[in-house]
Amino acid sequence: MMCEACPRKCRIDREKAVGVCRSPAAFRVARAALHYWEEPCISGKNGSGTVFFSGCSLQCVYCQNGEISRENKGTEISDKRFIDICENLIAQGAENINLVTPTHYADRLVSVLQTYKPSVPVVWNTSGYETVETLQKLDGLVDIYLTDFKYIRPDKALRYSRAADYPEVVKAALAEMNRQQPQDMFDENGMLKKGLIIRHLVLPSNTNSSLAVLDFLSKAYPARMLSLMAQYTPCGDLADFPEINRQITKREYEKVVAHALNLGLENVLLQKRSSSDKNFIPTFDFI
Numbered sequence: 001m002m003c004e005a006c007p008r009k010c011r012i013d014r015e016k017a018v019g020v021c022r023s024p025a026a027f028r029v030a031r032a033a034l035h036y037w038e039e040p041c042i043s044g045k046n047g048s049g050t051v052f053f054s055g056c057s058l059q060c061v062y063c064q065n066g067e068i069s070r071e072n073k074g075t076e077i078s079d080k081r082f083i084d085i086c087e088n089l090i091a092q093g094a095e096n097i098n099l100v101t102p103t104h105y106a107d108r109l110v111s112v113l114q115t116y117k118p119s120v121p122v123v124w125n126t127s128g129y130e131t132v133e134t135l136q137k138l139d140g141l142v143d144i145y146l147t148d149f150k151y152i153r154p155d156k157a158l159r160y161s162r163a164a165d166y167p168e169v170v171k172a173a174l175a176e177m178n179r180q181q182p183q184d185m186f187d188e189n190g191m192l193k194k195g196l197i198i199r200h201l202v203l204p205s206n207t208n209s210s211l212a213v214l215d216f217l218s219k220a221y222p223a224r225m226l227s228l229m230a231q232y233t234p235c236g237d238l239a240d241f242p243e244i245n246r247q248i249t250k251r252e253y254e255k256v257v258a259h260a261l262n263l264g265l266e267n268v269l270l271q272k273r274s275s276s277d278k279n280f281i282p283t284f285d286f287i
Contacts, residue, residue: 003019003104003107004131004133005057005103005104005105005106005107005131005134006020006021006057006103006104006106006129006130006131006134007057007129007130007131007163007165007169008020008021008057018055020057020059021055021056021057021103021104022055022070022072023053023054023055023072023104023105024076025108026076026077026078026108027053027076027077027078027079027081027082027105027108028053028054028055028072028074028075028076028077029051029052029053029054029074029075029077029082029085030052030053030054030067030068030073030074030075030284030285031050031051031052031068031282031283031284031285032049032050032051032052032085032088032089033050033089033282034046034047034048034049034050034089034092034093034094035047035048035049035050035098035282036048037275038050038098038146039146039197039225039227039269040190040269041186041190041191041192041197042095042096042098042123042144042146042191042192042197043095044095044189044190044191046092046093046094046095047092047093047094047095048094048095048096048098048123049086049089049090049092049094049095049096049097049098049120050098050100050125050282051082051085051086051089051097051098051099051100052065052068052074052100052101052282052284053068053074053099053100053101053102053104053105054068054069054072054073054074055068055069055072055074055101055104056069056070056101056103056104056127057103057104057127057129058127058129058161058163058166059161059162060127060150060160060161061160061161061236061238061241062160062203062232062234062235062236062238062241062244063235063236064233064235064278064281065101065281065284066235066236067284068284069101070236073284074284079108079111079112082112083112083116086116086118087118090118090119090120094120095120095121095191096120096121096122096123096143096144097118097120097121097122097123098123098125098146099122099123099124099125100125101125101126101127102124102125102126103126103127103129103130103134106134106137106138107134107137109138109141110137110138110141113141114141121143121144121192121193121194122141122142122143122144123142123143123144123145123146124138124142124144124145124146124147125146126145126146126147126148127147127148127150128147128148128149128150128166128169128170128173128174129161129163129166129169129170129173130147130169130170130173130176131169131173132172132173132175132176135173135176135177135180136176138180139180142180142181143181143193143194143195144181144192144193144194144195144196144197145177145180145181145195145196145197146197146199147170147173147174147177147196147197147198147199148170148198148199148200148201149170149174149198149199149200149213149217150166150170150200150201151166151167151170151209151213152167152209152212152213152216153167153209153212154166154167156206156209159241160203160241160244171216171220174198174220174221177196178196178221178224181194181195181196183195184196184224184225195225196224196225197224197225197226197227197269198217198221198224198225198226198227199226199227199229200213200214200217200226200227200228200229201229201231201232202228202229202230202232202248202252202253202256203232203244203248204232204243204244204246204247204248204249204252205243205244206243206244207252207255207256210256210259211255211256211259214226214256214259214260214263214265215263217265218260218263218264218265222264222265223267224267225267225268225269226260226265226267226268226269227268227269227271228253228256228257228260228268228269228270228271229271229275230248230253230270230271230272230273230275231271231275232244232247232248233247233278233281234246234247235278235281247273248273250273253273257270
């Protein structure tokens with residue numbers, strides 16, 4: 001089967017070769033564990049049951065998970081083993097099953113989730129680089145979309161992720177996610193059961209781009225939850241990208257936050273700058 005799971009549309013038979021995501025057809029997983037550092041309504045007290053897939057279709061130059069997204073470290077597992085992992089996380093008290101960077105395994109996940117429905121919400125934790133066609137296959141299978149909105153300027157998307165089409169792709173993807181989950185639903189403990197969270201990672205030397213993202217979101221999705229992330233940590237070889245080879249400053253983050261408030265956005269989650277620390281990058285123990 002020729003793979004068209006993501007907007008790259010490599011059309012490669014992943015039983016025989018790999019495309020941009022560098023991933024085989026079978027699930028390759030680098031970590032499965034309770035995770036306590038997502039948004040509060042995702043992690044809660046018990047932790048989010050994260051399953052980190054190896055490989056990535058976007059390949060950002062600054063990815064803090066480059067060990068698995070670019071180097072593709074991990075272990076191939078069967079569909080049954082994936083279900084067993086999810087059930088083990090639920091038995092540990094996971095608030096949800098959080099599928100991290102799942103896009104390149106979308107077709108396989110659709111097949112599994114059509115027969116296996118976890119007893120907790122399913123979170124689609126994505127870069128936002130999704131085709132509408134793939135998202136439509138997930139309709140009714142995914143409870144929470146936890147999506148990035150990284151760039152609104154094609155030149156930035158090209159420079160940092162080799163995806164000049166990212167802005168138009170993410171806008172269309174976000175519209176489909178919003179259609180599927182038009183309203184946030186919480187339980188009595190404030191945990192999100194259904195809904196949409198839009199994440200934006202503030203990059204150093206790129207605050208004007210962040211402001212443009214907020215301008216768009218304030219008009220298109222003013223009531224949706226927005227997570228403004230200060231956790232950017234320079235990782236990998238950034239010699240050719242000196243402008244992002246540092247943490248963001250207090251002034252940069254406050255500029256973006258102030259703009260969000262000035263736009264009247266009220267459903268905004270903020271992050272401490274102390275979250276920019278490699279100690280928060282999980283250990284990929286390659287199950």
